[in-house]
Structure formats: C-alpha cells, structure tokens
Amino acid sequence: MSDSEAPEGVRLQKVLAAAGVASRRVVEQYIVEGRIKVNGETVTELGRRIDPETDLVDVDGTAVQLDVSKRYVILNKPTxxxxxxxxxxGRPDLRRFTDDYEERLYNVGRLDAETSGLLVLTNDGELAHVLAHPSxxxxxxxxxxxxGAVTAQTISRLTKGIDLDDGFIAADKARLLDTSRGSSLVELTLHSGRNRIVRRMLAAVGHPVTELVRRQFGPLHLGTLPVGKSRELTKIELGALLTLSRRDSGVAAAPGEQQENE
Known part of the structure; x- marks a missing residue:
C-alpha cells in the first residue's frame, strides 16, 4: 500500500516535499530541529503522518499550502x-486577466472601477472568504x-478619527507624500472594509480624491508590477498570506458580504 493510500495518512516529509518546501531529507532535518508544527503542535517523530486535506502545517512559524492545485495571483487592476x-x-471586468490561467480564479474583496492597484485573485475559496470579511x-x-494642499493638521485629523454617516473612522496611519500645483499625495493605511472609505474620509476633510491606488494588501506589496499585469505569489508571499488568514480562520464570509475597501 502506498503512502497516499495508507489509512493513517501520508508521511510529512513526502507532503512537504511535494509542496515545494524542501527535499524529504531536509524536511527530516527540520523535524529534528523542531521547526515544523502540525495543527499548532511541534512535530518530534520522523515517521509522522498527516492528512493533507485537513491538517494545518507551518514551518518556522509560516503556514504552508499543502494543496498544490491552489493558485494565488496579484493583479495591478487598471481603472x-x-x-x-x-x-x-457589460462593463470591462476581471475575466480578461484570468483567461490565461487554467484554474477558475476569483477576486478577494473589491476595488471600485475608478480605483487601481493590488487585487488578489485565487481559487482558494476559504482564504478568499476569510481575507475579504470586513470583521x-x-x-x-x-x-x-x-x-488642495493637505496640511499636517489634516493628517492628524485622519489618524485621530472623523465622524462619517455610517460611524466614526480613524486611519491606522496617514502621511503626506507631496504637495504641488494645487494637489497632494496622501498615503493612508486602514484595516476597515467599509465601502469607499478612503474617498469618503478624504472628502470629509475637504480634499476630494482624484486618483486612488491600493499599494498593499496585508503582507502583499504591489512593487513594480505594471498596471494591467499579474503575477503569481512567491512562496514567501504565499506563506505570509496563509499565516495571516489562519490567524482567525473561524471568520467566514459569504461572497455577497465582500465589500469595496477604498
């Protein structure tokens, strides 16, 4: 009987080697060094078997995706x-960016049509629901x-918080990047999932948004990815994203609960 057919599961070394973590021999060394956990508990025996469909594995505190059929893509969405x-x-949608992928991908959360920037596309429905859930x-x-010219006082207002129609909101961070020719560039960091929140916050302090780009989503950064282009996540990025999503995997959202974030 092969490992994959064994009722007690598959050897951890085989699963992690298939997931691209390291060779079986190196994984064995990781086990000896106490660097691997299964469902939060450090693995100590070299013969440990797991169920790749249900068990959660992390190496050095970073989550590992054991299902190699899952795909994760960063898109720099155009306006x-x-x-x-x-x-x-009939408006332009995301299909033009997913046609080249064999898997059927979906977006994690939303950006409105006139906002560009980082959007995650994946066929991992569980991760998508958790990361897009407003809570x-x-x-x-x-x-x-x-x-307009944004002042230091305005930046302070954004971080101290303002009252909007749907309640109080404060930016986690805010900083002025540039002011010239009657306009300003402002960087806002938020964890709110409320609808069009960045535009509403800046309008409330007297500075309507003319252009908006999302540069970062959790541990993922847009970097130098050109507008309209996509790429798959690196192993490091994927590990960071999975680790974030497993932090509170009890939160699940139906697709209809996803909100526009900006």
Whole structure:
C-alpha cells in the first residue's frame, strides 16, 4: 500500500516535499530541529503522518499550502475595470486577466472601477472568504491624489478619527507624500472594509480624491508590477498570506458580504 493510500495518512516529509518546501531529507532535518508544527503542535517523530486535506502545517512559524492545485495571483487592476468576473451591465471586468490561467480564479474583496492597484485573485475559496470579511480587518495601504494642499493638521485629523454617516473612522496611519500645483499625495493605511472609505474620509476633510491606488494588501506589496499585469505569489508571499488568514480562520464570509475597501 502506498503512502497516499495508507489509512493513517501520508508521511510529512513526502507532503512537504511535494509542496515545494524542501527535499524529504531536509524536511527530516527540520523535524529534528523542531521547526515544523502540525495543527499548532511541534512535530518530534520522523515517521509522522498527516492528512493533507485537513491538517494545518507551518514551518518556522509560516503556514504552508499543502494543496498544490491552489493558485494565488496579484493583479495591478487598471481603472475602468469592475471587480467582478462577469458584469451584468457589460462593463470591462476581471475575466480578461484570468483567461490565461487554467484554474477558475476569483477576486478577494473589491476595488471600485475608478480605483487601481493590488487585487488578489485565487481559487482558494476559504482564504478568499476569510481575507475579504470586513470583521477580519486586513491592513491595506492606499496612495491618494487629492485636490488642495493637505496640511499636517489634516493628517492628524485622519489618524485621530472623523465622524462619517455610517460611524466614526480613524486611519491606522496617514502621511503626506507631496504637495504641488494645487494637489497632494496622501498615503493612508486602514484595516476597515467599509465601502469607499478612503474617498469618503478624504472628502470629509475637504480634499476630494482624484486618483486612488491600493499599494498593499496585508503582507502583499504591489512593487513594480505594471498596471494591467499579474503575477503569481512567491512562496514567501504565499506563506505570509496563509499565516495571516489562519490567524482567525473561524471568520467566514459569504461572497455577497465582500465589500469595496477604498
């Protein structure tokens, strides 16, 4: 009987080697060094077997995806594209960016049509639901071009908090990047999932947004990825994202609960 057919599960070394973590021999060394945990408990025996479909494994505190059929993609969404796989009104949607992938990918959360920047596409429904749920509060970083000269006092107001129609809101961080020719660049860090929150906050302090880009989503950074282009996550990025999502995996959202974040 093969490992994969054994009722007691599959050897941990085999599973992690298949997941691209390291060779079986190196994984054995990791076990000896106490660097691997299964379901939160440090593995001590070399013959440990697991169920890859249900057991959660991390190496050096970073989560590992054991299902090699899962795909994770970063897209730099252009303006004018709605965050949907099929728009009922016929507007440009995300299908043009997913056609080249064999898997059927979905977006994690949304950016409105006139906001560009980092959007995660995946076929990992559980991760997508957890990360997009408003109560989970994944940190996002935005760069906004706004009308007018933003002052230090305005930046302070954004971090101290302001009252909007749907309640009080404060930026986790805010900083002025540049002011010139009647406009300013402001960087806002938020964990709120409320609808169009960045635009509403800046409008409330007298500086309407003219351009908005999401540069960061949790541990993921847009970097130098050109507008309209996508790439798969690196192993380091994926590990960080999975670790974040498992922090509170009890939070689950139906797709309809995903909100526009900006």
């Amino acid at each position: 004018g594209v709605v965050s949907s796989m099929r728009d009922e009104s 989970f509060g994944v940190t996002k970083v935005y760069i906004a071009k706004v009308d």
